[in-house]
Each structure stands twice: as structure tokens, then as C-alpha cells.
Amino acid sequence: MNQEKTQGQLLAEQLLYKAPIVADKDTSAVELANEFCEGYKVYLDESKTEREAVEYSVQLLTQAGYKPFVPGTCYQPGDKIYMVNRGKALIAATIGSYGLERGAHLNISHIDAPRIDLKPSPLYESADLALLKTHYYGGIRKYQWTATPLALHGVVYKADGEKVVINIGEKPGDPVFCITDLLPHLGAEQNARTLKGGITGEELNILVGGLPYEDEAVKERVKLMAMKLLNERYGITERDFARAEIEAVPAQKAADVGLDRSFVGAYGQDDRVDAYAALIAEIEVKNPAFTTICVLADKEETGSDGATGLQGMYVFHFMQQLCAAHGVDSITCFQASKCLSADVSAAFDPTFAKAFDPLNSTYAGKGLALCRYVGSAGKVGTNDAGAELMTYFTKLFDDHDVVWQTGEMGRVDLGGGGTVSKYVSKHDIDTLDVGVPVLSMHSPFEITSKLDVYMAYKAFKAFNETKE
Ligand code: MN
Numbered sequence: 001m002n003q004e005k006t007q008g009q010l011l012a013e014q015l016l017y018k019a020p021i022v023a024d025k026d027t028s029a030v031e032l033a034n035e036f037c038e039g040y041k042v043y044l045d046e047s048k049t050e051r052e053a054v055e056y057s058v059q060l061l062t063q064a065g066y067k068p069f070v071p072g073t074c075y076q077p078g079d080k081i082y083m084v085n086r087g088k089a090l091i092a093a094t095i096g097s098y099g100l101e102r103g104a105h106l107n108i109s110h111i112d113a114p115r116i117d118l119k120p121s122p123l124y125e126s127a128d129l130a131l132l133k134t135h136y137y138g139g140i141r142k143y144q145w146t147a148t149p150l151a152l153h154g155v156v157y158k159a160d161g162e163k164v165v166i167n168i169g170e171k172p173g174d175p176v177f178c179i180t181d182l183l184p185h186l187g188a189e190q191n192a193r194t195l196k197g198g199i200t201g202e203e204l205n206i207l208v209g210g211l212p213y214e215d216e217a218v219k220e221r222v223k224l225m226a227m228k229l230l231n232e233r234y235g236i237t238e239r240d241f242a243r244a245e246i247e248a249v250p251a252q253k254a255a256d257v258g259l260d261r262s263f264v265g266a267y268g269q270d271d272r273v274d275a276y277a278a279l280i281a282e283i284e285v286k287n288p289a290f291t292t293i294c295v296l297a298d299k300e301e302t303g304s305d306g307a308t309g310l311q312g313m314y315v316f317h318f319m320q321q322l323c324a325a326h327g328v329d330s331i332t333c334f335q336a337s338k339c340l341s342a343d344v345s346a347a348f349d350p351t352f353a354k355a356f357d358p359l360n361s362t363y364a365g366k367g368l369a370l371c372r373y374v375g376s377a378g379k380v381g382t383n384d385a386g387a388e389l390m391t392y393f394t395k396l397f398d399d400h401d402v403v404w405q406t407g408e409m410g411r412v413d414l415g416g417g418g419t420v421s422k423y424v425s426k427h428d429i430d431t432l433d434v435g436v437p438v439l440s441m442h443s444p445f446e447i448t449s450k451l452d453v454y455m456a457y458k459a460f461k462a463f464n465e466t467k468e
């Protein structure tokens with residue numbers, strides 16, 4: 001028998017708010033999220049570098065009928081176009097029925113991820129081992145990257161300009177590589193280091209070989225053997241490393257995590273989780289009112305510099321060229337545009353609860369995270385989304401059953417982080433930070449809730465399809 005609610009209970013229901021978990025709020029989402037994440041796991045395994053993410057994304061776009069963007073073309077509503085920037089960043093767009101003077105709807109995420117890059121002269125021999133010197137990319141906790149299987153991905157251009165694609169450690173039967181660590185028995189001195197200094201940058205050396213070339217007249221026989229094997233496989237010589245981009249990434253494939261399989265565990269989910277969700281939402285949009293623009297950016301993890309980062313102009317040049325071909329003033333278009341700047345947020349971790357304000361944290365399983373500001377030390381370095389923009393997006397998400405939560409990155413003054421949002425809003429484009437919460441962010445095995453991944457997709461889809 002139902003017990004009557006007290007007056008206080010009714011009032012609390014009316015006035016107070018606690019963000020629900022998605023599984024309670026939308027029970028049908030569990031199955032849909034599981035389905036959605038099957039494609040997502042494939043995307044992660046096929047896209048372990050920014051270049052691979054671009055290539056795989058272009059495959060999906062091409063299958064969906066997208067055509068390469070041709071500057072100067074006046075497109076028709078519903079037309080689908082894409083543009084690759086230097087093989088490392090990607091823009092996909094669907095032309096809207098509204099003119100560009102009413103603005104575009106942008107979903108921006110990034111496809112670079114923290115990793116271990118080879119130095120320009122990487123290969124050396126020491127103690128009869130062949131090793132590679134590295135320089136890490138992005139904010140890693142270095143101790144997490146030792147004693148775990150790594151794969152090598154990248155491109156090398158030979159002296160004559162021929163491009164060679166490197167991929168070792170992914171296919172069944174491939175060897176993998178590893179950064180070694182000291183055994184605990186001899187760890188007394190290393191144990192006294194801080195966690196941050198437990199492994200130093202110059203200690204991130206990758207083991208690649210141990211057999212000598214048979215000719216004893218040669219000085220560095222193990223190094224020569226490693227180079228010979230690379231030459232046999234790819235036709236490259238040691239000098240070609242100078243032109244190469246080779247990245248060591250975890251060899252592990254994406255996996256379901258948990259007895260209930262409620263999480264995805266994988267390398268590179270920051271920020272390929274938002275990238276995949278936004279890409280699928282872009283591909284699925286048909287005849288939108290506003291022109292939709294999905295950007296998969298590079299270089300976010302190192303500050304968005306360079307021609308493929310969001311501090312560069314390629315996205316805005318693309319919009320300017322699109323506007324020019326349609327006879328629309330691009331400034332008018334920018335001013336009327338809106339952007340979801342998607343990047344992962346830190347999921348509250350009960351094991352490290354002290355790092356968070358529980359009231360203002362984002363949680364795995366509570367849906368898409370809306371972060372009005374990022375930055376650090378008094379909101380420095382942030383795009384701070386205004387109340388009007390928050391109202392626009394929260395109404396949109398509520399109307400489309402997107403489960404969302406708000407929060408910020410950890411305890412005040414503990415640290416913080418930046419995203420690309422401020423590089424978009426400086427062009428006079430209203431921008432809000434959103435993203436999927438991640439546990440163990442920037443580690444070789446990051447964790448996301450499938451329900452949050454699905455809610456991110458639903459949010460991008462709602463933004464693409466709205467007429468307002
Ligand atoms: Mn990120």
C-alpha cells in the first residue's frame with residue numbers, strides 16, 4: 001500500500017534537485033548504449049592515432065555519401081561535405097536549409113591523445129639491448145606507461161618522398177614493445193622518489209630488440225639487427241627517423257569493463273569518445289535547419305597549437321570559405337553560430353574522493369557533463385559559458401531526453417585543465433564545454449560509462465537536428 005507523502009517530502013520534491021543516474025532516469029538507454037558502444041569500441045581500435053582516426057572517420061563519412069569540400073562551391077541544403085587538414089584533423093558538415101547568416105551548429109572534439117612519441121634519433125644500443133628514445137606527448141603520469149605492452153604506429157617518408165605506414169603490435173601474432181621498470185627488490189632508491197618523478201622522461205625507453213647481427217666486425221650489432229628488421233619490413237633506414245612521426249600507444253584493445261559490462265575500457269578515450277559520438281550524430285543528420293559542422297581536432301593535448309590545432313585557423317577558414325561561396329558575411333555567420341566544445345571531464349572517483357567537490361563533480365553514469373568553465377586558479381584560461389547559453393542547451397537537452405549533469409574539474413585550486421572552447425569563442429561564437437566523464441583519464445586504460453557515451457551522442461544529435 002502506498003504511503004502518503006508528507007508535506008515536507010512533497011516540498012523537497014518540488015524544490016530540491018539531485019542529478020539522477022541515467023540507468024534510473026532512462027531504463028531503455030541501457031540496451032541502446034550497449035549497441036552504440038559496439039561501434040565505438042571498433043572506432044577506438046581502428047583509431048589509435050590522430051591520423052588513423054582521420055582515416056577511419058573518412059571511411060565512415062565516404063560510406064555515408066560525404067564528398068570532399070571544394071572551396072567556391074555553392075552547396076544545396078542536405079549536401080554532405082568533409083575536409084581533411086594535413087591528415088590529422090577533420091571537418092565534416094551538412095548544409096542546412098537556413099542560410100549561413102543564421103549561423104552554424106558546431107560539435108568540436110579532439111582525436112589526439114596522450115602517448116609516447118619517438119625522438120628524431122631514437123634507436124640506440126645499450127647492454128646488448130636495442131632501445132628507442134622517446135618524448136612523451138601530452139600530460140601523462142609516466143609511471144603508468146611502463147611494463148605494459150605497446151604498439152608502434154605512424155608514418156615515415158623516405159628520402160624520395162615515398163610514404164610508409166608503420167603499424168606493429170596490433171595484429172594477432174605481431175610482437176609488442178615495452179618500457180621497462182625496475183624490480184621491487186632493487187627499488188629502494190626509486191621508491192623514495194615522488195610519484196611524479198618515479199619514472200623520468202629520459203627513462204621512458206622502449207625495448208625493441210635483443211639479438212645481434214651475426215657479423216662481429218660490426219660495432220653495434222643489436223642496433224643493426226633491429227634496424228635491419230625495420231628495413232626488411234618497411235624499407236626504411238636510420239636517417240628516415242628524422243622525417244618520421246612514430247607513436248607508441250597501448251597495444252591493448254577496447255574492452256567491456258565490469259560484471260554488468262557498463263563501462264568501456266580503452267586507450268585514447270580522451271577525446272575519441274566525444275569524437276565518435278559527434279561523428280555518428282553528424283553522419284545521421286538529414287536535411288538539418290542549421291548547417292552542422294563536426295570538427296575532429298588535433299593537438300588539444302599539447303595546447304591546440306600548430307596548423308592542425310584549434311588555435312590555428314582551419315575551422316574558421318573553412319567557415320569563411322563556405323560563407324563566401326554562399327554570399328554570406330562570415331562575421332554574421334560566426335556571431336549567430338553556437339558550439340558544443342566536447343572534451344572529456346574527470347569522473348568522480350570514490351577512491352580519490354578528496355580530489356573532488358562531490359556536489360560539483362561529474363559522475364560516470366550520470367549522463368553528459370556540462371562544464372560552464374574549465375581552466376584553473378580562479379577560472380583562468382576558460383571560456384565561461386553564460387546563463388543564456390546554458391538555458392538554450394539545457395532546454396534543448398531536456399526536450400530531447402538527454403540526461404545531463406553539471407560539474408567542474410576537481411577541487412578548487414587543486415589543478416585544472418583547458419579545452420579548445422576558448423579558441424572557438426574568441427571568434428565570437430557562443431560555446432559550451434560538454435563531455436563524457438572519464439575514470440583514469442590520460443592513463444593507458446581509460447574508463448567511460450556506456451550510458452554517458454550514448455547521452456553524448458544524443459546531445460550532439462539533438463543539437464544537429466534542432467530548428468531553434
Ligand atoms: Mn581532452
Ligand code: MN
Nearest residue numbers: 270271301442
Ligand atoms: Mn586530455
